[in-house]
Amino acid sequence: MAEIGSFALLLALALSVYTFVAGIVALAFQKQTPQPAPQSGSQITHRSGASASVNDSSLVALLRRGSERIGETARRAGIATFAAVFLAAVVLVLCAFRDDFSIAYIFHHSNRDLSGPYKFAVLWSGQEGSLLFWSLLLAAYGFVLRLRYKTDPRLFAYASVVLAGVQIFFLMLVNFAANPFGILEGPLRPDGSGLNPLLQYPEMVIHPPMLYLGYVGFTVPFAFALGALIMKYPGEKWIHITRRWTMVTWAFLTCGVFLGAHWAYSVLGWGGYWGWDPVENASLMPWLTGTAFLHSVMMQEKRGMLKMWNMWLVFATFWLAILGTFLTRSGIISSVHAFAQSSIGGWFAWFLALSFVVFVFFFFKNKSHLISEHKLESLMSRESSFLFNNLLFVLLCFTVLWGTWFPKISELVQGNKVTVGGPFYNRVAIPVALLLLILTAIGPLLAWRKTSLESLKRNFLWPTVGAIAVAIFLMLTPQKWGAPFGLKPWQDIAYFYSLMAIGLSVLVTLTVASEFYRGGRVISKHTGQNMFASMVQLTHRNTRRYGGYIVHFGVVVVIIGFAGSAFNQDKEMEMKSGDKLTIGAYTLVCRSSTEDDNPNYFSQWAILDVYKGGKQIDAMTPERRFYHASQQTSTMPFIRSTLNEDLYLVFEGVNQDNGRPILRAHLNPLVMWVWMGVWIILGGTILALVPNAPAPVRVPAPARLQQQAQPAPVATGD
Amino acid sequence: MMWLIICLALAVATFFYVFYLPGRLFLGPEKTRAGYLRERKDAVYENLRDLNFEHKAGKVPDADYTSLKSSLQDEAATLLAEIARLETNPVPQKGTRS
Numbered sequence: 001m002a003e004i005g006s007f008a009l010l011l012a013l014a015l016s017v018y019t020f021v022a023g024i025v026a027l028a029f030q031k032q033t034p035q036p037a038p039q040s041g042s043q044i045t046h047r048s049g050a051s052a053s054v055n056d057s058s059l060v061a062l063l064r065r066g067s068e069r070i071g072e073t074a075r076r077a078g079i080a081t082f083a084a085v086f087l088a089a090v091v092l093v094l095c096a097f098r099d100d101f102s103i104a105y106i107f108h109h110s111n112r113d114l115s116g117p118y119k120f121a122v123l124w125s126g127q128e129g130s131l132l133f134w135s136l137l138l139a140a141y142g143f144v145l146r147l148r149y150k151t152d153p154r155l156f157a158y159a160s161v162v163l164a165g166v167q168i169f170f171l172m173l174v175n176f177a178a179n180p181f182g183i184l185e186g187p188l189r190p191d192g193s194g195l196n197p198l199l200q201y202p203e204m205v206i207h208p209p210m211l212y213l214g215y216v217g218f219t220v221p222f223a224f225a226l227g228a229l230i231m232k233y234p235g236e237k238w239i240h241i242t243r244r245w246t247m248v249t250w251a252f253l254t255c256g257v258f259l260g261a262h263w264a265y266s267v268l269g270w271g272g273y274w275g276w277d278p279v280e281n282a283s284l285m286p287w288l289t290g291t292a293f294l295h296s297v298m299m300q301e302k303r304g305m306l307k308m309w310n311m312w313l314v315f316a317t318f319w320l321a322i323l324g325t326f327l328t329r330s331g332i333i334s335s336v337h338a339f340a341q342s343s344i345g346g347w348f349a350w351f352l353a354l355s356f357v358v359f360v361f362f363f364f365k366n367k368s369h370l371i372s373e374h375k376l377e378s379l380m381s382r383e384s385s386f387l388f389n390n391l392l393f394v395l396l397c398f399t400v401l402w403g404t405w406f407p408k409i410s411e412l413v414q415g416n417k418v419t420v421g422g423p424f425y426n427r428v429a430i431p432v433a434l435l436l437l438i439l440t441a442i443g444p445l446l447a448w449r450k451t452s453l454e455s456l457k458r459n460f461l462w463p464t465v466g467a468i469a470v471a472i473f474l475m476l477t478p479q480k481w482g483a484p485f486g487l488k489p490w491q492d493i494a495y496f497y498s499l500m501a502i503g504l505s506v507l508v509t510l511t512v513a514s515e516f517y518r519g520g521r522v523i524s525k526h527t528g529q530n531m532f533a534s535m536v537q538l539t540h541r542n543t544r545r546y547g548g549y550i551v552h553f554g555v556v557v558v559i560i561g562f563a564g565s566a567f568n569q570d571k572e573m574e575m576k577s578g579d580k581l582t583i584g585a586y587t588l589v590c591r592s593s594t595e596d597d598n599p600n601y602f603s604q605w606a607i608l609d610v611y612k613g614g615k616q617i618d619a620m621t622p623e624r625r626f627y628h629a630s631q632q633t634s635t636m637p638f639i640r641s642t643l644n645e646d647l648y649l650v651f652e653g654v655n656q657d658n659g660r661p662i663l664r665a666h667l668n669p670l671v672m673w674v675w676m677g678v679w680i681i682l683g684g685t686i687l688a689l690v691p692n693a694p695a696p697v698r699v700p701a702p703a704r705l706q707q708q709a710q711p712a713p714v715a716t717g718d
Numbered sequence: 719m720m721w722l723i724i725c726l727a728l729a730v731a732t733f734f735y736v737f738y739l740p741g742r743l744f745l746g747p748e749k750t751r752a753g754y755l756r757e758r759k760d761a762v763y764e765n766l767r768d769l770n771f772e773h774k775a776g777k778v779p780d781a782d783y784t785s786l787k788s789s790l791q792d793e794a795a796t797l798l799a800e801i802a803r804l805e806t807n808p809v810p811q812k813g814t815r816s
Contacts, residue, residue: 001721003721003722003725004721004724004725007721007725007728008728011728011729011732015732015736018736068743068745069739069743072739072743073736073737073739076735076736076739077736079735080732080735080736083732084728084732087728149744150744150746152746152749153744153745153746154746154748154749233749234749234750234751234753234754235749235753235754235757235758236757236761237757301761302761302764302765304758445777447769447772447777447778447782447786448765448768448769448786449786449789450782450786451782452779452781452782454779454781454782455777455778455779455782458776458777458779459777518775518776518777519771519775521775522771522774522775
């Protein structure tokens with residue numbers, strides 16, 4: 001089996017190299033030999049391969065046809081690459097299920113008693129397999145791209161070449177630096193070393209694929225952007241073509257980031273979901289630039305502005321995704337999440353440098369193609385709100401990048417490693433997030449080009465009054481109602497931030513609601529439908545905009561969840577049967593502690609009764625496991641989630657002297673809002689992907705549009 | 719030995735798929751400046767529709783609406799004029815726009 005996998009990887013590499021080289025040759029020849037003008041009545045040119053050379057004697061036409069055929073073989077080689085990588089991945093998974101411990105990767109990441117889903121997840125649980133998985137996802141994106149080439153064959157051909165370049169790098173890695181089919185030296189072992197216990201959690205079966213789909217997916221908009229830049233693509237249609245790719249990719253990355261956060265919350269047992277760990281940061285950085293790109297690209301589409309900026313943003317997103325993969329694998333920065341470390345860092349460093357040089361070369365070569373068609377007319381405009389939004393996202397990204405690399409930088413400069421923690425990031429991230437919330441509220445209410453003060457007053461008055469009223473209400477309510485009531489911002493800076501976050505969240509919610517209401521009212525007036533039906537129709541007419549508003553609402557819900565962290569509490573106690581621990585409104589009574597053993601792991605857990613208001617409401621069983629194959633321990637916190645708060649219990653271990661379990665309890669308010677917000681974000685994104693219903697509203701072209709006497713030059717796309 | 723046969727079959731099938739090109743190739747149209755201008759025109763029309771809707775929704779006051787509408791119409795007029803000029807006197811095809 002291993003031989004078939006290795007061969008499939010070599011074949012995939014050969015095919016990718018062919019896609020890249022033949023693609024470049026074909027495009028170079030086509031550039032030298034322009035396509036003849038299309039015949040009248042038809043914009044599409046079809047050529048018969050068999051009869052082409054009979055009547056056409058010119059060398060130019062011959063070269064052209066030859067290059068077209070080479071281009072087609074390159075496209076097909078790209079498609080075949082996917083089949084070859086897919087075969088390699090299938091072989092690896094089959095080897096895991098067959099417990100083929102002759103393969104070093106299977107030996108190191110699986111064992112006989114591992115359950116089926118985790119054996120499947122072995123594919124991305126280690127260095128070599130996850131790189132193969134990266135290659136597979138990239139090949140899958142390339143497969144779809146190359147099948148859909150008819151949308152714009154030349155642009156897709158350029159994008160295909162860029163994609164093949166990236167694919168070659170990853171296939172070289174899995175062929176020559178981290179081969180998943182390497183054979184284990186020495187005698188055949190009866191059992192494997194087992195999967196890392198931290199990865200034996202249901203979410204880990206879906207978290208890496210989601211994150212990788214996001215990481216890898218940003219290669220596609222980058223490939224189109226670079227392709228469009230190289231060919232000096234006239235206009236912004238490439239953005240329209242890649243819009244859905246970008247949104248789908250962004251949704252996968254969002255899902256991956258938050259699944260990672262949820263996994264950390266549910267498995268690592270420290271009571272939080274985000275610790276500014278380098279690997280967490282690695283996933284956040286491309287998300288930040290990708291989110292900035294999703295916003296600013298609208299300015300390019302609508303107004304032909306920020307073309308250079310967008311080019312850099314999409315490159316930065318791609319580059320940061322590769323950097324993230326480099327961070328998690330090179331071992332250059334230590335992290336609790338880095339499951340695979342090896343010497344392939346050098347490969348990544350070279351690839352990052354090469355991709356930067358290639359991008360910078362084409363950027364400066366064709367910079368003139370990226371001149372903006374319009375200038376910023378007013379600070380009070382939708383454009384400027386997008387611009388500030390972008391600057392804030394980039395500032396946040398730079399802060400995260402700086403903090404992540406600071407240990408390495410300090411080591412190089414001072415000779416000792418200085419690590420920065422949560423307080424460093426929070427000092428920048430919280431104010432920036434609050435400013436972004438303000439822009440999220442303001443942006444949609446500003447008109448393109450300029451907005452008058454009267455318009456501002458008209459649109460903002462009621463949402464602002466509503467937000468201030470809610471903030472005052474939160475300050476005046478008693479603290480005994482639980483978080484976030486009784487917020488006294490003067491008591492603690494964390495409370496001040498929480499109050500601001502909640503107040504601004506209300507502002508965003510009200511502006512989003514007013515957008516739906518105003519739009520729905522217009523439709524209702526024209527159609528006579530009720531308000532709800534009108535709002536549904538409104539959303540269907542412009543799914544991107546209204547789906548986007550729902551995404552904004554989801555972000556608000558997530559932010560409210562984050563705001564709850566200002567009220568977190570925790571307590572630790574050694575507990576024998578009958579002992580009580582009180583945290584917030586809860587009293588935990590230890591009923592007993594017990595042990596169990598199964599072929600995969602040995603476990604210890606405690607049983608605690610949960611009381612609230614003197615009444616038993618639940619029983620909780622936090623657990624600690626010892627995995628036999630890997631000889632590692634792992635905690636399984638027990639989390640009781642409600643809309644108000646999470647009661648989070650961790651079995652820390654057993655006191656060796658008296659055998660009593662040590663338990664830590666956390667009370668984390670509003671955490672469920674974070675996960676609910678993510679579902680809303682995903683719902684909004686899916687809605688934004690739905691095609692628009694045709695707009696019945698028509699704007700009649702005024703007569704003067706047809707009567708322009710002196711044609712003046714207009715902004716050009718090339 | 720079996721794996722060798724499978725690999726050989728795989729290589730042959732791939733070679734056949736990549737290099738055997740019967741029938742017609744789809745090449746698509748070459749993008750022209752007129753095509754680009756039509757896309758821009760569509761974007762300006764969409765902006766006009768959005769503006770119109772936002773005015774009806776009460777988000778844009780009358781004075782802003784009139785001024786914004788006028789500038790968008792000017793932009794559309796310029797685009798339409800150049801499209802008309804290109805359609806009346808088409809420039810020779812340049813192929814790529816490099």
